Amino acid sequence: MAKKKITRRAFVKVVGSGALVAGAATFGVPTLLRASSKPIKFGQLNTTSGIMASQGVPGMRGAQIAQEIINQAGGIMGRKLELVQEDDQVKPSVGVRKFRKLVLEDKVDFVFGTNSSGVGLACVPLANEFKKIFISTSMSDKYTGSNCSPYVFRIGESTSMASKASAYCMVANEPGIKKWAGINPDYVFGHESWDFFKKGMKEKKHPVEIVKESYSPFGSQDYKPYITALLESKAEGVFTSLWTGDLINFIKQAKPFGFFDKVKAFVNNTTSFATAIGLGDQMVPFWGEARYYPFYRDTEINRKYISMYRKKFDGYPGADVGAECFATVMALKLAIEKAGTTDTPKVIAALEGLEFEVPEGKKWIRPEDHSGIDEVVLLGKFHRDSKYPFWVYDPKTYFTVPGKEIAMPLDQTGCKMAKP
Amino acid sequence: MPSKPQTLQNPIIWFLVSLVILWAAPLFLPTFYVYLITEILIVSLFAVSTNVLLGFTGLLSFGQVAFFGSSAYAVSLLIKGTSLPFAASFFISVGLSALAALIIGLFCMRLRAFYFAILTLAFSQIFFVVAYKWTSLTGGDDGIVGIPKKPFFLFDINGPDAYYHFVLLVVMVSLALLYLIIRSPLGEVLQAIRDNSERTEFLGLQVRNYRLASFVIAGTFGGVAGALFAPFQGIVTPELLHWSHSAEPLMISLLGGMYFFFGPIAGAVIFVFIKEWITGFTEYWMFWYGLLLMLLIMYLPGGIMGFISEHIRRGKDGPK
Numbered sequence: 001m002a003k004k005k006i007t008r009r010a011f012v013k014v015v016g017s018g019a020l021v022a023g024a025a026t027f028g029v030p031t032l033l034r035a036s037s038k039p040i041k042f043g044q045l046n047t048t049s050g051i052m053a054s055q056g057v058p059g060m061r062g063a064q065i066a067q068e069i070i071n072q073a074g075g076i077m078g079r080k081l082e083l084v085q086e087d088d089q090v091k092p093s094v095g096v097r098k099f100r101k102l103v104l105e106d107k108v109d110f111v112f113g114t115n116s117s118g119v120g121l122a123c124v125p126l127a128n129e130f131k132k133i134f135i136s137t138s139m140s141d142k143y144t145g146s147n148c149s150p151y152v153f154r155i156g157e158s159t160s161m162a163s164k165a166s167a168y169c170m171v172a173n174e175p176g177i178k179k180w181a182g183i184n185p186d187y188v189f190g191h192e193s194w195d196f197f198k199k200g201m202k203e204k205k206h207p208v209e210i211v212k213e214s215y216s217p218f219g220s221q222d223y224k225p226y227i228t229a230l231l232e233s234k235a236e237g238v239f240t241s242l243w244t245g246d247l248i249n250f251i252k253q254a255k256p257f258g259f260f261d262k263v264k265a266f267v268n269n270t271t272s273f274a275t276a277i278g279l280g281d282q283m284v285p286f287w288g289e290a291r292y293y294p295f296y297r298d299t300e301i302n303r304k305y306i307s308m309y310r311k312k313f314d315g316y317p318g319a320d321v322g323a324e325c326f327a328t329v330m331a332l333k334l335a336i337e338k339a340g341t342t343d344t345p346k347v348i349a350a351l352e353g354l355e356f357e358v359p360e361g362k363k364w365i366r367p368e369d370h371s372g373i374d375e376v377v378l379l380g381k382f383h384r385d386s387k388y389p390f391w392v393y394d395p396k397t398y399f400t401v402p403g404k405e406i407a408m409p410l411d412q413t414g415c416k417m418a419k420p
Numbered sequence: 421m422p423s424k425p426q427t428l429q430n431p432i433i434w435f436l437v438s439l440v441i442l443w444a445a446p447l448f449l450p451t452f453y454v455y456l457i458t459e460i461l462i463v464s465l466f467a468v469s470t471n472v473l474l475g476f477t478g479l480l481s482f483g484q485v486a487f488f489g490s491s492a493y494a495v496s497l498l499i500k501g502t503s504l505p506f507a508a509s510f511f512i513s514v515g516l517s518a519l520a521a522l523i524i525g526l527f528c529m530r531l532r533a534f535y536f537a538i539l540t541l542a543f544s545q546i547f548f549v550v551a552y553k554w555t556s557l558t559g560g561d562d563g564i565v566g567i568p569k570k571p572f573f574l575f576d577i578n579g580p581d582a583y584y585h586f587v588l589l590v591v592m593v594s595l596a597l598l599y600l601i602i603r604s605p606l607g608e609v610l611q612a613i614r615d616n617s618e619r620t621e622f623l624g625l626q627v628r629n630y631r632l633a634s635f636v637i638a639g640t641f642g643g644v645a646g647a648l649f650a651p652f653q654g655i656v657t658p659e660l661l662h663w664s665h666s667a668e669p670l671m672i673s674l675l676g677g678m679y680f681f682f683g684p685i686a687g688a689v690i691f692v693f694i695k696e697w698i699t700g701f702t703e704y705w706m707f708w709y710g711l712l713l714m715l716l717i718m719y720l721p722g723g724i725m726g727f728i729s730e731h732i733r734r735g736k737d738g739p740k
Contacts, residue, residue: 091657091659092562092563092565092655092657093653093655093657093659093660096653096654096655100452101452101696104450104451104452104455105452118561118562118563121562121565122562122563122565122654122655124565124566125565125566125654125655126654129654186555186560186561187560187561187562188562191555217561218561
């Protein structure tokens with residue numbers, strides 16, 4: 001925040017609240033007590049309609065599980081946690097409207113969520129305007145780069161981390177492949193992903209020939225033109241950042257072309273496990289990355305998360321955003337308790353440098369740019385496992401990169417953080 | 421049943437009274453509703469401008485977003501990309517919409533009815549594709565984000581109340597101008613064309629030119645609405661230019677009563693409130709809105725204003 005000036009409004013507020021406290025004291029009404037037992041409100045934006053709902057609905061669920069755990073244990077500083085959840089329809093314009101509604105109409109204390117970086121980045125100016133903390137569960141590096149702000153955080157892995165790790169994994173596991181092509185969604189995430197994948201290859205000094213770069217509209221129904229073009233390019237390896245609904249459509253349409261036999265390696269940098277669940281038996285053996293993969297860690301919090309999820313809802317907690325929303329609610333709770341207040345600047349300070357453990361593993365929020373950094377970035381190659389009704393990573397293929405190692409160096413983020 | 425709009429006793433008094441009431445609204449309304457009324461004002465202007473074509477000239481255009489959206493994009497690019505004052509960006513954008521309407525109008529006026537509607541749709545899709553594909557300029561699917569509200573001449577319009585007052589003034593002045601146009605001899609000719617274009621032609625009037633004038637007027641004021649919308653929303657995305665968005669002012673006009681100047685305004689109030697209210701508990705708000713629209717068209721073909729004016733007339737002429 002800028003230097004405090006005493007404006008007329010602030011003056012009226014101070015005098016007014018002084019009068020209130022004085023009034024309360026005279027009449028012996030425990031105003032302060034009552035005020036502090038008011039619930040703390042978190043506003044959430046995720047996509048619960050359309051083909052991306054398979055990521056958004058679990059996002060809502062993940063937050064609800066965290067809420068249940070918190071409220072059963074007595075809330076946050078004795079106050080109940082209330083969630084106000086809104087569907088952003090994966091449209092930036094809707095996201096902006098809903099953000100405004102959450103702040104002005106529902107009067108939430110904090111806002112978090114979004115599945116698409118397109119939506120989340122559109123909300124950043126509003127977070128700054130309303131001086132509200134906004135924690136993104138979508139992946140763009142811009143939250144903590146060119147768009148960084150004291151009010152904006154990204155809870156976990158960024159596009160650059162996931163895409164570069166995908167490149168590293170391919171260099172390590174498929175060193176023979178030189179001809180690469182990309183099929184990515186035509187919005188900020190797709191463009192960033194492809195650029196960072198190529199950058200990752202360059203960092204490993206892997207000689208790469210790019211034979212095709214293609215971008216498909218977000219939410220496309222027909223991938224056949226892209227599939228044939230990729231096959232014609234004679235690419236040996238194909239990188240994609242299509243996610244969930246889009247990737248499911250792509251794979252279903254590519255299979256009849258023999259795409260996954262002709263292409264030696266197919267690697268996806270996001271939400272791969274949710275795609276595997278969505279495809280069921282129609283899955284193909286590709287390399288995937290997921291911010292949350294339930295079977296990697298056997299920790300208490302992970303077991304609890306999985307069992308609560310399975311008890312409360314049908315199915316496995318497969319979607320990355322579910323775990324990210326869970327993590328966000330937990331991080332906010334810890335920060336509020338650390339700050340001892342819901343006051344925005346103090347919670348910002350408490351979030352900076354926060355270390356905490358969630359189902360995905362240990363997370364750390366880098367204070368300088370508000371980037372969430374995970375213990376590791378994990379990839380694996382899917383195979384059939386009779387224990388589950390869906391494909392899972394072959395444990396022999398686990399490929400990890402420590403989060404701190406792959407996080408963008410501070411001098412490259414482009415973030416000029418204003419002083420809060 | 422085209423009927424002449426009801427003559428209000430004294431429009432100037434109505435104009436001033438509503439201006440004063442609306443101007444004072446932020447004093448007693450929470451900020452959230454100030455945003456909502458700002459949106460209603462902008463949508464009203466867009467719908468009324470579209471209705472100059474639909475209700476007063478009898479032309480069905482599916483391309484009105486081209487002017488609304490291109491103006492919104494132009495103003496955003498000028499605000500973000502240049503150091504021009506906002507007023508200049510605003511008028512340039514509106515001027516560009518007028519020019520676009522003139523050029524597109526010259527092509528479309530050759531065609532009648534159905535073909536006209538489809539050609540306007542096609543033109544607006546060109547704008548959509550440009551916004552969607554020209555990523556380096558328009559940001560592609562992500563659009564242009566974080567459009568600030570720069571001062572308009574010397575007036576600071578940053579902040580919800582200040583921007584609301586700015587929008588209110590611009591919309592009220594625009595509506596007054598549109599009202600005067602509709603009431604002018606030009607407006608009379610347009611309505612004559614709507615009622616019977618052949619007969620108007622026989623009177624020796626160049627129907628095509630009058631239609632073109634109507635198209636340019638609608639496009640220009642649609643552009644005003646777009647230029648107001650971009651800083652209000654703080655973001656413009658290609659979906660603004662998608663042809664399906666053109667249906668919005670058409671449905672609003674139908675809902676409110678397209679043969680009445682104020683019909684689309686009544687329609688906009690209901691449209692925005694329904695959208696805000698129903699989306700609160702279901703994402704299928706379009707379903708409920710569609711249902712409402714079907715019922716209205718079947719039982720209230722003149723829209724809300726048609727229904728009201730019918731009742732006033734019956735009250736006056738009824739048995740004594």
